[in-house]
Amino acid sequence: MTKFSELNLNPKVLKAVEEAGYDTPTPIQAGAIPPALEGRDVLGIAQTGTGKTASFTLPMITLLARGRARARMPRSLVLCPTRELAAQVAENFDIYAKNVKLTKALLIGGVSFKEQDALIDKGVDVLIATPGRLLDHFERGKLLLTGVQVMVVDEADRMLDMGFIPDIERIFSLTPFTRQTLFFSATMAPEIERITNTFLSAPARVEVARQASASETIEQGVVMFKASRRDREGTEKRKLLRMMIDGEGDKCTNAIVFCNRKTDVDIVAKSLKKYGYDAAPIHGDLDQSQRTKTLDGFREGDLRFLIASDVAARGLDVPAVSHVFNYDVPSHAEDYVHRIGRTGRAGRDGKAMMICSPKDEKNFDAIERLLQKDIPRIDNPLAQAQPASKDDTSDDNKDSKPRRSRGGRGRSKAAEAQTPETPAAKDQDAPVEAQAEKQKQPQSDKQSQSDKQTQSDKSRGGNRNRRNDRGGRDNTVVGMGDHMPSFIAKSFDERRAG
Template identity: 40%
Template sequence: MSSFADLNLHERLIKALGELEITTPTPVQTAAIPAALEGRDLRVVARTGSGKTAAFLLPMLHQLLQYSRPRTDTRALILLPTRELAQQTLKQVEALGRYTFIKAELLTGGEDFKVQAAKMRKNPEILIGTPGRLIEHLDAGNLLLQDLEMLVLDESDRMLDMGFNDDVLRLAAECRPERQTLLFSATTGGNAMENMISSVLRDPRSLVLDSVRDLNESVSQQIITADDVKHKERLVQWLLANETYDKAVVFTNTREQADRLCGVLVASNLKVFVLHGEKDQKDRKLAMDRLKTGAVKVLVATDVAARGIHVDNLDLVINFDMPRSGDEYVHRIGRTGRVGGEGTAISLIAAHEWNLMASIQRYLRQNFEYRLVEALRGNFLGPKNLKSNGKAAGNKKKKMKKKEDAKKGIKKSGAKKNAAKPKRNARPPSQDTKGGFATVKRKKTPGPLD
C-alpha cells in the first residue's frame, strides 16, 4: 500500500496525517493496521523506530470514531514500561486525534494521584499509563475496565524485563474478556513472553516483521577499546568535542556512573542533562524537553531511557558501559537512525567487557567496526589471541597447571605454613642496620580509589 488512504482509515485521521506530513505508511503500519481493523488480536515484533506507535494508535482511533459510545467508561488502555514513553505516546494521540473529540489521559508515577483520579472520573476514551501506577488506581477503585474494547501492550518485552509481569496479567484480567488485545515488542522475549501471550491474547495473529538482528543499516556501529573508567571519561569528552552530531545520548549501566559522568562533562563546559530512575518526574520531564528543543545536545542516561526516548535529529549514541544483553544493545542504538535516518553508535570496551561485546556481535550476527583514537591511545587494544567466536583466547596450559596446583595445594600450603613457623628458643634474625639504625621498610601507598 502506497498511502494511508489505501488503509481505509477515517477521513479525520487522514487529514491529521496530512498536516503532520506523514503520507507513506511504514512496513509495520502496512501489516498491522488492516489486521487490527479486522478486530483480531495481534502479536507484532518490529524493530525500534519502525513506527509501531502509529501502527496501533491509528486503528484504535479509527474504531473509537466509527463506533461512538458516549456513556461508557474507558474504552482503550495502553500499557507502557516508562513514564517517558507514556508521555510521548500521549503526544502522538493528541497529534493524530487533533480533529476528533477523543480524550486521553496519562497515568504515571510522579504525578498527583488525586488529580489523576479526578481526570478518570470524566471517563476519557483512552488511558495511557505504566503498570505500577495503574495498579494503585485499581486498588483505590478509580480504574474501571469493564467497558474496555482495546488493550495495547507496547514494549511488552521491556515490561517483562522490569518485573511488571504480574501487574500486566492482573490488569488484563480486570478488562472485559471480549476486548481486542494488541501486543507490540522489538524482541521476541523468550519463554516469559510466550506465557504472557497465552494468558492475555486470544488466537492472535503473529506479525514478525523484524528480528532483533535486523538493525537499521544506516547506523554505523563502532567500538573503541579503553583501559579503565577514567580513560572512558576522556574518550567521551573527546568524542563529544570532535564528532559531528546534532544530539547525543551516552548510556551507562548504573545511576552512580551516570551522575559521575555528567559531573565530568559539566566540568568540561558541556551542557548536559542526566536521566535515570532516581530522578523525580519534574527533572525527567525537564531533561527530555531540553533535549528535544535543542537547549542541550547531550543526555547521559541509564537504560530507563533506552525505550523511552524518541527525539528528532538524535544521531549519536555512546555506550559508556557495554549493555548486558544483545536486546538492550538493540534498544540503545535504536534511539538513533529512526525511520530511515542516519546515526552512529560507539561502544567503549574495557578488557573485562570484550567477551560480552563478542557475544553481542555473535547474537546479532554483525561485526562492529574497530576504531582507534590516536590522541587517547590506551594500553588495552584488544586481546592478543581470539577464539573463533571472537572472544579472548585464554592459555589452556596455564589453566591446566592451575588446576593441577589446586589439587596439590593442600600439601604445598601446609608445608609452607610449617616452614614459616619459627622454632621455639630460636633467636630472631638480626636486623639489617646502617650506621647503627635499623632500616625501616615503608609500606607502599595504595593507588587512588575509583
Template identity: 45%
Template sequence: MNFKDLNIITPILKAVNNAGYTKATEIQYQTIPHILNGSDVIGCAQTGTGKTASFAIPILQLLDKKPVEKKAIRTLILTPTRELAIQISENFEIYGTYLTLKHLAIFGGVPQGKQIAALNKGVDILIATPGRLLDLMAQGVIKLTQIEILVLDEADRMLDMGFVNDVKKILTKVPVKRQTLFFSATMPAEIRKFSQTILSNPKEINVTPVSSTAQTIKQSVYFVEKAEKLDLLIHILKDQTINRSLVFARTKHGADKLVKKLLKSGIHAAAIHGNKSQNARQKALDDFKSSKIRVLIATDIAARGIDIDELPHVINYELPNVPETYVHRIGRTGRAGYEGVAVSFCDTDEKKDLKNIQKLIGFNMPIVQQSI
C-alpha cells in the first residue's frame, strides 16, 4: 500500500515523499490507521521493519490536528537505549519537517544542561530512556500531566535490561486517560501480561521479521581490523569496474569522516544522513543515481529512501548490530532480476554481530582473504 492511501496529511506526506518513501511496510499500513483512529495498539515487530515510522507518522498527525496554546509534553516515547532514542528522534525530524511540532531525545551518559535548556523552551514530543527521565522528573524539570499518547518501544529489551520498576514509576505519573502504543520484538508471557496492565482494548498487530536474502546477491565477508578498514575500502573502490557502490556506516559522523578520507584518496563520494538538509540529501542521491559520483556513504535511516533497480554493489563498512538491518541493507542490490554484490567488513568487536546475521540468513558467508 502507498503512503498516500493511508489518509496522511499533506505536510507529512510531502516529507515522506522527500525522504524517498512511497510504499508503506507491513507494520506501517497495518498500524497507522488504528493509531489515527485513537486506538491503543500492541505491535510485535522487529527493528528494521519500519516500526518507528508506524508510530511517528500518526503521532505527528494527531498532535498537529489538535494544537494547544501552551507548550507541554503531549507524547512520551520510552525506549531502552541512547542509540534507539537518537534513531527515533531522527525519524521525527524527517517526518515532521513541515510541521511546527518540537521533539527532543533525552538519555543518560551525557551532561543534562543542554537537555534541560531544550525542555525549558517547550517540547511536544519527548523521547526518553527511563533513567534520565526519572532523574529530570525528580528535579522538577519534567511533568507528564499533559500526556495524550504514550509509546513503549522495544518493550522486551526495556524489561530485559531491568527497567521494569522505572517504567512502572513513570506510568504512575502519566494520565490514565491516554492512547498507549506498545511495541516489542518478542511477546513472551510476562511481556504480554505487562502490556495488558497498561493498554485498553488494544488492536494487536504481528509482523514476521525479514530473514532471507535474495539469491541474486553474491555475499562475502572480510575479517579486517578496524584500523585497516579504510585501506581495504579504498582498495576495493579503486576497481573501476564497480560503477556504483553504496557503503553503510553506523553513524552520521562516521559517514562524513569516511567521505573526507575517500576524497583525499581521489575517490569522489557523498554522504546521506539525517543531519543533511533535504536539498543536500536529494543532490547526493541524484548524483549517485546518474553516476556523477560512484560512492554513496549512508546511515541506515537515510538509506531507507534509496531505491535503485540497478545498484550493483553494497559494502557494510561497519556491521549493523541488528541482524534484520543487514538484510535490509543488502536488499538495495540484486533487485528486479539483476545480480548484486554485498561485501561486509568484520573486525574483532563485530564477530558476535556477524554470527547473529549468519544465524538469521541461514548460512555462513564465504570469507575473502584480503590482499592489499
C-alpha cells in the first residue's frame, strides 16, 4: 500500500500531513499527486468525499515552495464554485503549508474589496477564489494573471450547473499558455469534456470510481409520500420529516437537510425550530458572516440540524455527519450524489434518506438510472400513524391561504330554506286553520269577489281594445303566441273587418 512518504512530497509538507493524522493517501491522491509533481496536467474524476482537495493542495505547496510571488501577480490559482468550498480549500492550505513560507489570499463575495486588495498588493503565492469575485478584481485593475504557474479548477461539474463555464473559459484565456492545469470533477458532462480537450494538454486521467457513484458506506432509503390534500402537502411533508428524524433516535447525532428552494430552506428551518429541534438555515441569500457562523456552529457540534440549499452540497467537509435528509428530490441526478456525499466521509458509515412526492418521480427515476441500482423503499411512518390533530399539523407557515368569506352567496340551499324571509318558509309556517277559514267564507263574500273579478277582466279587455285601435296586437287571436309580430296581428284585424 502506498504511503505519503513514497510520493516525493516536500519534507516540510510530509511533516504537516503526519501532524494532521494522515499516513495513507486515498486512491485519488495516490493517482493524482505523482503526475502533478512531474508538472503534467491532471484530469481527476472521483466522487465527493474522497480527498480531492489534498490531491491538488499537496503538490501545489511542494511546487511553490521555491520562489517568491510578486505584487498583484499570484503564482497559482484555485477556482471554486462556492464560497464554502473556497473557504475549505483555504483551511486545507493553512494545515498543509504551515511549515512552508507561502502566502495566500481568499477572494469570495461578502467580504470587503479593500481587505482583499491589500493582500493582493503584497503578492500572494496561492490565490483561492470564486470566478465572479476574481473577475471583479481583474476588471478593476487590481489583479494580473500572467504569472500563474499552476491553475486548479475544483468541482467543475458544479461550475457547469451554476453557469460559470463562460467565466472559466475567460479566466483560462487570461492565464499563460504554459501553465499547469489540475482539473477535478465528480462527473464528466459533455460540456466539461469539451473544456478539458481545449485547455488541458495531454492530461493524466485519474478516475478512481465510476462516474457519479455513491459511497458504499452510505445506507440509502426513500419514502414515497403522497399528501392527503393538495393544500396540506407542505405541512404533512414537514411532519413526515420530523417523524423520520425521530425514528432514527440517538443514531442521528447531526444531519443536513437539503431543500431545492431557498424559501423552503427557511420554512423547514423555522418549522423544526418551532417543534424543538436545534436547526438553522444556510443558503446563498444569507450574509456571508451569518453563513460562516452557522457552518462553524455545525462543525463544532453546537448545531444539530443544518437546513441547506445546494450551496452547501459542495465543499462542506464535516467528517462526522451521521445523516443526510433530502427533503426534496434534487432536480439534477448528479446533485443527489454530492448531497449524500456529506455523510459517510473518510470511510465512516452514514445514512441518506429522501422524501419523494408524485411530482418528483421523474427526477427520482433519473437518480436510480445514474446510480444503476434501485434505492430501497422505506415505509411511510406518516401513513401508519393516526390522523393528525389540529395542533400536530399546524405550522408557522401555512400552505393554504385563508378562505375569504362570501357572505350570503356561500350559504347552502338548506340554510336558505330555513331563513324566515323566504316565501317557502312563510307558506310552511302558515297555520292550517287559516286555510280552513278561507273555505268557510259566506256565499255573499264569494259572489262579491266574483263580481270584482269580472269587472277587473272587463277593464283589462277595454285596455286591450284601446291598444288594438292604436295598431297593437289583438289578444283574441289564438295560437300565435306572445311573440307574434304586430304587423301579422294587424292583417288579421283588416280581414275580419272586411
